[in-house]
Amino acid sequence: MTKWTLGVLGGSGLYEIDGLENAREEHIVSPWGVPSGNVMRGNIGDVELVFLPRHGKGHRLSPTHVNYRANIDVLKRAGCTDILSISAVGSLQQQYAPGEFVFIDQFIDRSFAREKSFFGEGCVAHVSMAHPICERLSGLALEAGKSVGATCHKGGTYLVMEGPQFSTYAESQLYRSWGCDVIGMTNMPEAKLAREAELPYATVAMVTDYDCWHEEEDDVSVENVLKIMSQNSAYAKELIKTLAARLGTMPRENGTQGIETCLDFAIMTPPEVRDPELMAKLDAIAGRVL
Numbered sequence: 001m002t003k004w005t006l007g008v009l010g011g012s013g014l015y016e017i018d019g020l021e022n023a024r025e026e027h028i029v030s031p032w033g034v035p036s037g038n039v040m041r042g043n044i045g046d047v048e049l050v051f052l053p054r055h056g057k058g059h060r061l062s063p064t065h066v067n068y069r070a071n072i073d074v075l076k077r078a079g080c081t082d083i084l085s086i087s088a089v090g091s092l093q094q095q096y097a098p099g100e101f102v103f104i105d106q107f108i109d110r111s112f113a114r115e116k117s118f119f120g121e122g123c124v125a126h127v128s129m130a131h132p133i134c135e136r137l138s139g140l141a142l143e144a145g146k147s148v149g150a151t152c153h154k155g156g157t158y159l160v161m162e163g164p165q166f167s168t169y170a171e172s173q174l175y176r177s178w179g180c181d182v183i184g185m186t187n188m189p190e191a192k193l194a195r196e197a198e199l200p201y202a203t204v205a206m207v208t209d210y211d212c213w214h215e216e217e218d219d220v221s222v223e224n225v226l227k228i229m230s231q232n233s234a235y236a237k238e239l240i241k242t243l244a245a246r247l248g249t250m251p252r253e254n255g256t257q258g259i260e261t262c263l264d265f266a267i268m269t270p271p272e273v274r275d276p277e278l279m280a281k282l283d284a285i286a287g288r289v290l
């Protein structure tokens with residue numbers, strides 16, 4: 001029976017995880033540069049959990065400076081089978097109130113100052129991002145969220161902005177007019193890179209504010225984000241533990257969305273002209289097909 005190894009990328013306000021059995025810190029080296037830090041690894045029942053705070057301990061890295069490639073590579077090297085992203089977001093719609101959780105199903109990527117692919121010069125690949133979230137993992141996370149008593153919304157579009165400054169009023173209204181539900185700065189290219197690594201990815205978005213469009217609510221600030229996060233991070237931690245315990249009771253067969261095999265027909269460059277240096281760096285990400 002294949003077991004689950006759940007990678008968890010902790011966002012703003014979630015820098016550590018407690019309650020792991022046999023907890024240990026591991027330093028994993030990546031050919032893609034320096035990851036956000038060491039991973040914390042341990043067990044919850046039969047599930048192995050690998051935790052990495054994406055901004056680093058002490059929140060040292062801005063959304064632009066997170067090395068998303070190294071983080072995903074490290075989780076792949078750690079043997080993760082799936083990745084759960086925990087993220088603070090602003091709400092772009094009245095129905096998502098601070099303190100509530102949105103289980104994202106789509107993204108619009110407006111980030112522009114980040115490395116977005118493991119592939120490129122010397123080996124070109126195109127994977128589908130039509131359905132960026134793993135439905136199975138997201139569904140299980142949603143059940144876990146409900147069972148710990150959080151107010152949960154199924155589905156939602158997350159607009160990824162570059163930051164680090166928050167949006168202008170006009171931008172916030174523009175994203176609302178596009179039908180976006182929440183806004184954040186980190187989940188792209190993370191989700192794209194997870195897909196290239198053939199790792200199912202799901203996002204638990206924790207609403208911390210109404211960005212700056214709402215007539216009756218304060219504009220977003222770090223102060224109000226942290227206040228809401230400190231009130232709600234316990235829910236996120238309980239959700240992770242409940243999800244992991246539940247996964248431990250389920251065999252992990254490959255899902256039905258083809259995520260674990262998405263590189264089968266994605267690579268355009270024939271073996272004889274691939275760049276050997278890039279091939280060596282891709283050992284963990286694409287070793288299955290190289």
Ligand SMILES: CSC[C@H]1O[C@H](OP(=O)(O)O)[C@H](O)[C@@H]1O
Nearest residue numbers: 011012063087088184185186225
């Ligand atoms: C402190 S508010 C802005 C910050 O919070 C979110 O980060 P994460 O997704 O890691 O929780 C947002 O994307 C910004 O990076």
Ligand SMILES: Nc1ncnc2[nH]cnc12
Nearest residue numbers: 088089090183184211220
């Ligand atoms: N309003 C907002 N905009 C961008 N990222 C956020 N993270 C939390 N709230 C946010």
